[in-house]
Amino acid sequence: xxxxxxxxxxxxxxxxxxxxxxxxxxxxxxxxxxxxxxxxxxxxxxxxxxxxxxxxxxxxxxxxxxxxxxxxxxxxxxxxxxxxxxxxxxxxxxxxxxxxxxxxxxxxxxxxxxxxxxxxxxxxxxxxxxxxxxxxxxxx
Amino acid sequence: xxxxxxxxxxxxxxxxxxxxxxxxxxxxxxxxxxxxxxxxxxxxxxxxxxxxxxxxxxxxxxxxxxxxxxxxxxxxxxxxxxxxxxxxxxxxxxxxxxxxxxxxxxxxxxxxxxxxxxxxxxxxxxxxxxxxxxxxxxxx
DNA sequence: GCGTGATTACTCGGATACAAGATGTCCGAGTTTGAGCGG
DNA sequence: CCGCTCAAACTCGGACATCTTGTATCCGAGTAATCACGC
Numbered sequence: 001x002x003x004x005x006x007x008x009x010x011x012x013x014x015x016x017x018x019x020x021x022x023x024x025x026x027x028x029x030x031x032x033x034x035x036x037x038x039x040x041x042x043x044x045x046x047x048x049x050x051x052x053x054x055x056x057x058x059x060x061x062x063x064x065x066x067x068x069x070x071x072x073x074x075x076x077x078x079x080x081x082x083x084x085x086x087x088x089x090x091x092x093x094x095x096x097x098x099x100x101x102x103x104x105x106x107x108x109x110x111x112x113x114x115x116x117x118x119x120x121x122x123x124x125x126x127x128x129x130x131x132x133x134x135x136x137x138x139x140x
Numbered sequence: 141x142x143x144x145x146x147x148x149x150x151x152x153x154x155x156x157x158x159x160x161x162x163x164x165x166x167x168x169x170x171x172x173x174x175x176x177x178x179x180x181x182x183x184x185x186x187x188x189x190x191x192x193x194x195x196x197x198x199x200x201x202x203x204x205x206x207x208x209x210x211x212x213x214x215x216x217x218x219x220x221x222x223x224x225x226x227x228x229x230x231x232x233x234x235x236x237x238x239x240x241x242x243x244x245x246x247x248x249x250x251x252x253x254x255x256x257x258x259x260x261x262x263x264x265x266x267x268x269x270x271x272x273x274x275x276x277x278x279x280x
Numbered sequence: 281g282c283g284t285g286a287t288t289a290c291t292c293g294g295a296t297a298c299a300a301g302a303t304g305t306c307c308g309a310g311t312t313t314g315a316g317c318g319g
Numbered sequence: 320c321c322g323c324t325c326a327a328a329c330t331c332g333g334a335c336a337t338c339t340t341g342t343a344t345c346c347g348a349g350t351a352a353t354c355a356c357g358c
Contacts, residue, residue: 001141001142001143001144001147001220001224001229002141002227002229002230003141003229003230003247004141004340004341004342005233005341005342006341006342007141007230008230008232008233008234008243011243012232012234012243015243027289027290027291028290028291029290035234036234036235038342038343038344040343040344040345041342041343041344043291043292044292044293044342044343046291047291047292047293050291050292057290057291057292058290058291058350058351059290059291059292059349059350059351060289060290060291060349060350060351060352061288061289061290061350061351061352061353062289062290062351062352062353063289063290063291063350063351063352064290064291065291076246076247076250080141084141087142089141089142089143090142090143090147090148092148092152093145093148094148094152094175094176095176097271099269102266102269103148103151103152103155103266106216106261106266107143107216109257110216110254110257110258110261111254113253113254113256113257114250114251114253114254116253117249117250117253118250121246121250126242126243126246129239129242131237144301144302144303145302145303146302146303167328167329167330168329168330169329178303178304178305180304180305180306181303181304181305183330183331184303184304184332186330187330187331187332190330197329197330197331198311198312198329198330199310199311199312199329199330199331200310200311200312200313200328200329200330201311201312201313201314201327201328201329202312202313202314202328202329203311203312203313203328203329203330204329204330205330
């Protein structure tokens with residue numbers, strides 16, 4: 001039970017994208033460079049974010065990624081769901097004679113607390129902390 | 141990011157033990173039979189619960205497991221920590237120049253919400269739902 | 281200068297490789313109880 | 320009836336086997352912009 005490294009990459013990536021001027025397009029290479037991770041792997045993660053509608057992609061030369069329009073209040077939960085999936089953290093697969101599993105219910109409620117908090121936390125609130133200095137040297 | 145099946149087994153097992161008369165000793169075989177899982181694997185799980193001080197074990201003939209004395213207000217969190225470990229769900233391993241990772245802080249707070257809820261939920265409150273009919277046929 | 285084709289710089293997707301963790305199984309060792317047996 | 324031995328019923332721990340998932344790489348395909356070239 002741990003959040004995957006991919007989720008961490010995704011959160012940081014979204015934060016970088018949010019910190020940039022809107023409509024500005026950035027490539028996988030640049031995003032990977034800032035986090036010092038593999039571009040090819042980050043590409044897979046970005047694809048998930050696109051599928052979930054958090055960012056948009058432009059193919060071809062001068063292509064890259066930018067924030068999806070109509071999506072500037074992205075929550076932590078949005079990103080986590082995009083990467084980890086939306087299935088619940090706990091499910092009792094055991095046979096329970098008549099009624100539902102009481103343990104399952106408690107765990108669902110606990111997850112509800114987590115979800116509530118994460119859905120209220122918006123990534124944009126952290127933009128002030130972002131350091132984009134790696135980009136300025138790039139000059140495109 | 142999911143709770144392991146072992147955690148589910150552990151929670152159910154603890155509930156069974158709590159539902160029984162205090163000081164009553166029950167074996168791995170019986171506990172495994174109730175959940176229709178492998179006794180040898182459940183044994184590993186029970187060992188973790190013992191190490192964490194939630195239950196006690198008696199070796200030898202007529203041995204088995206029983207609730208640890210001075211431990212009747214066991215929370216969900218106790219069991220989860222015993223099985224999954226106590227390390228936090230999220231840790232940002234990336235290099236952050238000056239300050240700590242803001243994302244990490246949010247995630248820690250979110251986990252705090254989860255922990256708070258799970259530590260307040262006591263297993264004993266669910267004892268009413270437990271069905272011990274499988275045991276009665278055993279007759280020891 | 282203007283269209284056309286080739287090159288370049290990107291994303292996208294599938295296939296693959298590798299590592300780690302979860303899930304089980306197997307077996308041998310230790311421990312306690314109780315039954316059986318001999319005196 | 321007493322004490323000894325031995326078998327049975329347990330837990331405990333390590334060593335495996337297997338499966339799934341996460342992490343990462345590689346390559347070929349598609350796409351859009353730009354460059355080069357011929358007219």
